[in-house]
Amino acid sequence: MSKPHVIVIGAGFTGVATAHDLALRGCDVTVVERGDICHGTSGRTHGLLHSGGRYAVKDKESAVECIDENLILRKIVPQVIEPNGGLFIGLNESDLAYAEQFIESCEECHIPLEELKPQDALKLEPNINPKVLTAFLIPDGTFDPLRLALAFAGTAKHNGAKFRTYHEVQGFVMDGQGNVCGVKVLDRAANKTEEMRADVVVNATGAWSGEVTAMAGLDAPVKPTPGIMVAYDQRFVQRALNRLNVPSDGDIILPQRRMVVVGTTSYDAENVDYIPVTDDQIKLMLERGSELIPGIRNSKPRGIYMAARPLVGGGSGRSMARTFKCYDHKETHNIDGLVTITGGKATTLRAMAEKTADVVCAKLDITTPCVTKETPLLSYRQYYASPN
Amino acid sequence: MSEKWNIILRIYRQKEGEAPHMDNFQMEVNPDEYVIDAVERAWAFHDRTICFRHACHHSTCGACGMRVNGVEKLTCITLIRDVTYDGATLKVEPLRNFPVVSDLAVDMGLFYRKMEKVDARAVLPVTEAEIENPPRKWASEDSEYIRLSDCIECGLCISACPIMATTPEYLGPAPLAAAQDHGIHRKPELLSIVDCEDGVWRCHSAFECTAVCPSFVDPARRIMDLRKQVVGTRLSKLIGKA
Numbered sequence: 270m271s272k273p274h275v276i277v278i279g280a281g282f283t284g285v286a287t288a289h290d291l292a293l294r295g296c297d298v299t300v301v302e303r304g305d306i307c308h309g310t311s312g313r314t315h316g317l318l319h320s321g322g323r324y325a326v327k328d329k330e331s332a333v334e335c336i337d338e339n340l341i342l343r344k345i346v347p348q349v350i351e352p353n354g355g356l357f358i359g360l361n362e363s364d365l366a367y368a369e370q371f372i373e374s375c376e377e378c379h380i381p382l383e384e385l386k387p388q389d390a391l392k393l394e395p396n397i398n399p400k401v402l403t404a405f406l407i408p409d410g411t412f413d414p415l416r417l418a419l420a421f422a423g424t425a426k427h428n429g430a431k432f433r434t435y436h437e438v439q440g441f442v443m444d445g446q447g448n449v450c451g452v453k454v455l456d457r458a459a460n461k462t463e464e465m466r467a468d469v470v471v472n473a474t475g476a477w478s479g480e481v482t483a484m485a486g487l488d489a490p491v492k493p494t495p496g497i498m499v500a501y502d503q504r505f506v507q508r509a510l511n512r513l514n515v516p517s518d519g520d521i522i523l524p525q526r527r528m529v530v531v532g533t534t535s536y537d538a539e540n541v542d543y544i545p546v547t548d549d550q551i552k553l554m555l556e557r558g559s560e561l562i563p564g565i566r567n568s569k570p571r572g573i574y575m576a577a578r579p580l581v582g583g584g585s586g587r588s589m590a591r592t593f594k595c596y597d598h599k600e601t602h603n604i605d606g607l608v609t610i611t612g613g614k615a616t617t618l619r620a621m622a623e624k625t626a627d628v629v630c631a632k633l634d635i636t637t638p639c640v641t642k643e644t645p646l647l648s649y650r651q652y653y654a655s656p657n
Numbered sequence: 658m659s660e661k662w663n664i665i666l667r668i669y670r671q672k673e674g675e676a677p678h679m680d681n682f683q684m685e686v687n688p689d690e691y692v693i694d695a696v697e698r699a700w701a702f703h704d705r706t707i708c709f710r711h712a713c714h715h716s717t718c719g720a721c722g723m724r725v726n727g728v729e730k731l732t733c734i735t736l737i738r739d740v741t742y743d744g745a746t747l748k749v750e751p752l753r754n755f756p757v758v759s760d761l762a763v764d765m766g767l768f769y770r771k772m773e774k775v776d777a778r779a780v781l782p783v784t785e786a787e788i789e790n791p792p793r794k795w796a797s798e799d800s801e802y803i804r805l806s807d808c809i810e811c812g813l814c815i816s817a818c819p820i821m822a823t824t825p826e827y828l829g830p831a832p833l834a835a836a837q838d839h840g841i842h843r844k845p846e847l848l849s850i851v852d853c854e855d856g857v858w859r860c861h862s863a864f865e866c867t868a869v870c871p872s873f874v875d876p877a878r879r880i881m882d883l884r885k886q887v888v889g890t891r892l893s894k895l896i897g898k899a
Contacts, residue, residue: 305710305720305762312712312720348779353802413805415718416779435708435759457706458759459673500715507783507802525717526805527873543701546690548659572691572715572734649779650810653769 281311284473286622292428303437313576318410325374355409355509423651449606475579496533519557531558541577581612688738708759719809752816777835814866830866830876837879
């Protein structure tokens with residue numbers, strides 16, 4: 270009997286991790302992506318390997334997901350991670366007032382933390398604001414966004430998954446009874462259209478998943494929520510730096526290679542194919558960022574960019590949960606053959622994939638359990654190095 | 658209010674089985690945006706068939722290397738202001754010495770196989786990276802910190818290297834720099850990979866690689882140093898110390 274064929278739309282974090290999981294469970298997987306790997310939101314992620322500390326107070330579900338997945342990623346893909354930890358620093362009375370709930374919530378979410386005296390924090394990170402009043406060490410980290418995706422994609426490829434990049438989905442192939450049985454794609458490199466058949470199609474297009482489900486006549490389960498990032502040209506810190514307070518604009522600074530990246534903002538948007546950067550947001554990152562690291566004012570911006578988070582559920586902007594949702598459209602709309610996964614964080618990509626693969630496998634009567642928690646990924650270079 | 662420039666973006670186009678040509682896009686741009694933003698805008702609003710690679714938009718992933726007005730650039734950190742002027746053209750072409758997949762997108766396969774062959778380090782202790790900013794001495798505990806390596810595998814050095822154009826067999830600047838980063842003393846198995854016709858001796862010291870490197874790797878200096886390492890190893894063997 271031939272293996273069931275699953276098409277995954279989108280080669281961002283969710284798509285490549287889902288391809289990896291499904292390939293390990295014995296599916297024949299084809300990933301179609303309109304650009305190259307990480308063409309959309311995933312590539313432009315700030316790269317914070319969340320410990321969950323940022324969400325512990327307001328969004329415990331996401332926080333627990335983050336700490337669990339943080340520890341797993343450190344084991345299976347150390348090649349793309351700067352595992353140096355994170356500091357939450359308090360600079361005023363309001364920050365100090367937040368500390369109590371922060372400690373309690375981190376404990377509840379089993380996020381290990383260590384309180385530091387200001388002088389000890391400054392010893393660890395001499396470039397942070399010398400007016401620091403308190404600081405907490407937590408197991409944050411940073412990662413290279415593209416290489417994180419490549420490691421999943423390369424391992425999936427090694428296990429038989431095929432990647433069709435520069436293939437844009439233009440519609441679904443329907444079976445005549447209202448169910449999805451494939452996709453119509455435009456091969457942008459050859460300027461040719463073709464139809465591809467599948468037993469299940471997974472929509473892993475994040476901020477664009479509403480546009481893709483609309484091709485099947487379904488409503489959008491996602492709200493694209495962009496935010497700005499500004500990279501400055503000096504590596505001021507070794508650890509991820511967070512303001513000890515309710516998540517807000519410009520309150521994260523991450524080291525990456527010889528830079529630090531300051532992020533971010535959060536607002537609702539419709540079309541996210543191209544999101545212009547605005548001067549006031551750049552100014553805000555400098556103002557807020559230099560509260561955490563005053564030296565940023567003497568460095569130069571190296572890259573400025575926007576990324577659109579795919580948030581799910583009610584509310585808007587910051588108040589929305591960072592957790593993820595997987596929809597079997599057989600259950601939501603009585604349309605078989607289509608599964609949508611959206612929401613979530615880069616840090617939880619593996620868990621999102623596990624959930625999605627569980628749903629897909631149940632539809633295909635595959636009982637093989639998920640093994641991605643224990644499976645180290647191959648070198649990220651394998652994605653390009655091995656033939657398609 | 659952001660400044661606005663009107664430019665003609667000239668993009669190299671090549672589809673499978675077709676002859677290459679240039680397409681012109683008349684565009685209004687903010688000169689303080691980057692070249693990749695102009696390319697992405699051309700794709701989003703003018704022509705959905707343009708193919709290009711990009712991901713991080715801040716010089717950590719190395720995907721968006723292209724030739725801008727004939728010079729290799731990482732387009733996500735190249736300001737439009739620095740490469741053209743109001744009313745002028747801006748020419749964008751794919752990297753040389755790589756097979757073109759489509760338009761501006763190139764195939765990184767052979768290059769990544771060479772990086773893998775020398776087992777280029779993806780991450781390394783921060784104290785081993787030759788980092789000068791912020792200027793401070795490393796504390797003893799700093800050796801526990803890990804950072805991503807300088808080389809972002811963008812391929813600009815491969816595109817700019819005049820010797821690379823003569824044979825794809827040449828290992829090339831970034832892989833040789835990665836071998837130097839390991840050091841032959843630490844990884845003796847690299848000796849046979851770099852001490853050969855297509856290794857360290859094929860370089861003609863044009864230094865184009867260092868001129869275009871966007872990420873502080875300085876491949877030319879590293880190749881010169883690797884030669885020293887190779888000669889040193891040979892001498893040690895000669896006098897029986899190895």
